[in-house]
Amino acid sequence: MDPLLSYRERFPILQTTTYLINNSLGAMPGDVYQEMRSYAGIWAQRGVRAWGEAWWTLPVDVGDLVAPILGARPGTISMHTNVSTATAVVLSALTPTQAKNKVVTTALQFPSIQYVLEQWCLERDVTLEVVPADASGLGVDQQRLLEAIDDSTLAVSVSHAEFKSAYLNDAPAIARCCRAHDALLILDAFQSAGVVPIEVEQWGVDVCVGGCLKWLCGGPGNVYLYVDPEVAPRLQPRLTGWMAHPAPFAFENAPMRWRDDAYRFLAGTPQIACLYAASPGLKMHAEIGIPAIRAKSLLMTDALLDAAQARGWDVTAPLDRTVRGGTVAVNAPHGELVAKELNDRDVVVDFRPGAGIRIAPHFYNSVDECQFAITQIDEILQTKAYEKHTSVAGATPT
Numbered sequence: 584m585d586p587l588l589s590y591r592e593r594f595p596i597l598q599t600t601t602y603l604i605n606n607s608l609g610a611m612p613g614d615v616y617q618e619m620r621s622y623a624g625i626w627a628q629r630g631v632r633a634w635g636e637a638w639w640t641l642p643v644d645v646g647d648l649v650a651p652i653l654g655a656r657p658g659t660i661s662m663h664t665n666v667s668t669a670t671a672v673v674l675s676a677l678t679p680t681q682a683k684n685k686v687v688t689t690a691l692q693f694p695s696i697q698y699v700l701e702q703w704c705l706e707r708d709v710t711l712e713v714v715p716a717d718a719s720g721l722g723v724d725q726q727r728l729l730e731a732i733d734d735s736t737l738a739v740s741v742s743h744a745e746f747k748s749a750y751l752n753d754a755p756a757i758a759r760c761c762r763a764h765d766a767l768l769i770l771d772a773f774q775s776a777g778v779v780p781i782e783v784e785q786w787g788v789d790v791c792v793g794g795c796l797k798w799l800c801g802g803p804g805n806v807y808l809y810v811d812p813e814v815a816p817r818l819q820p821r822l823t824g825w826m827a828h829p830a831p832f833a834f835e836n837a838p839m840r841w842r843d844d845a846y847r848f849l850a851g852t853p854q855i856a857c858l859y860a861a862s863p864g865l866k867m868h869a870e871i872g873i874p875a876i877r878a879k880s881l882l883m884t885d886a887l888l889d890a891a892q893a894r895g896w897d898v899t900a901p902l903d904r905t906v907r908g909g910t911v912a913v914n915a916p917h918g919e920l921v922a923k924e925l926n927d928r929d930v931v932v933d934f935r936p937g938a939g940i941r942i943a944p945h946f947y948n949s950v951d952e953c954q955f956a957i958t959q960i961d962e963i964l965q966t967k968a969y970e971k972h973t974s975v976a977g978a979t980p981t
C-alpha cells in the first residue's frame with residue numbers, strides 16, 4: 584500500500600476527478616477553507632489591528648514554510664505575487680558596467696521572464712545572450728550554457744526544470760560557474776520545487792524564484808524569492824517600497840534605506856489573502872519530504888513514458904530519469920481535441936502545441952490513474968470521441 588495515497592482525502596477535487604495537471608495548478612487542500620475563514624475572521628473581528636497581530640510578518644512567515652522545501656534557512660525568503668515581478672525586483676538591484684554588461688538566459692526560459700529580461704537589457708544597452716535549445720528541443724546543452732557564462736556576465740536567469748519539457752538543468756554546476764565568474768544566478772524553480780529535491784544553500788544558488796500554485800498546492804499570488812543571506816546586503820532593489828524600509832511606520836521621506844533581512848526585497852502592501860491559502864500545501868510537502876515525492880513521481884512518469892512509447896507516440900520529456908522533472912507530455916494523434924475530451928471525462932490535463940497532452944501527476948496520484956488517462960486516450964481515439972471538439976490551441980493558462 585502506498586502511504587502517500589492516504590493524503591488523497593485531504594484534497595476535495597480528488598474525490599471527483601483524475602487530477603493530473605499539477606504543473607499548472609496543484610489541487611487545493613481542504614484545509615484552505617479554514618485558512619480563508621481565519622483570514623476573514625481576523626479582518627472582521629480585529630479590523631486594522633490584524634496588521635500588528637498577524638499580517639505584517641506574513642510575507643516572511645510563509646517564506647519560512649517554503650525554506651525547508653528549497654534547502655534554505657529561515658528568514659531568507661520573501662513572498663511576492665508573481666515570478667515576473669520578483670525577477671524584476673532582483674534585476675532592479677543590478678547595475679551594468681563596461682566590464683559586466685551581459686545577461687545569460689535560454690530559449691526555453693518561461694516567456695514572461697524572457698520579456699522582463701529583454702526589456703531590462705534593452706533599456707540599459709546590455710547584451711542578452713539566449714542559449715538555444717539542443718537538437719531534441721527538450722533541453723539546453725549544459726556545456727554550451729556554462730560556456731556562455733563568462734567574466735562579462737552580470738546575471739544568469741534559468742529554470743531548474745524547463746516549463747515545456749520538465750528537462751532539468753544542472754543547477755549545482757550552473758551555480759558554481761556563476762560564482763566563478765561573479766555572475767548573479769536567478770534560478771527559477773517553479774517547475775521543480777515540490778517535486779524535485781532542491782538545495783539552494785548547498786548548491787550556492789544566489790537567488791531562487793518560483794511559485795506555490797503548481798507543485799506546492801498553495802494557490803495563486805504565492806511566489807517565493809530566496810536570496811542568499813551573504814549576497815542580499817549587496818543588493819539594493821530600486822523596485823522597492825515601505826515594507827523594505829527599516830522603520831516603515833516612521834514614514835521617513837526618501838532617501839530609501841533597506842532592511843538587512845528578507846523584507847529587503849518586498850515593496851508595498853502585501854497580498855494577505857493569498858498568503859493565508861499557502862500554508863496547508865507547504866506544510867504537507869515538508870511533512871512528506873521531497874525525496875519521497877520525487878521517488879513516487881519517477882515511478883509515475885516512467886509508467887507514462889512506457890505506455891506512450893508502447894503506442895508509438897512521441898513524448899516531450901527526457902527518458903533519462905536524472906534530468907526529468909514531474910511532467911510528461913504525450914504527443915498522441917489529435918492531441919488538442921483528445922485533451923478536451925479527457926477534461927469532459929474529468930481526467931484533468933492540458934495540451935500544448937508542439938509538446939502534446941501534458942500529464943503531471945503528484946504525490947496524491949497513482950500509477951493506476953496515469954494508466955487510466957492513457958487508456959482513456961486509447962478509447963477516445965478508437966471511438967473518435969474527439970471529433971465533437973473544435974481546435975483553439977493555446978488558450979489555457981500554463
Ligand SMILES: Cc1ncc(COP(=O)(O)O)c(C=O)c1O
Pocket residue numbers: 664665666667668693695696742744745746771772773774794806981
Ligand atoms: C518556469 C516558470 N516560470 C514562471 C512561470 C510564471 O511566471 P509568473 O509568476 O510571472 O506568472 C511559469 C508558469 O506559470 C513557469 O512554468
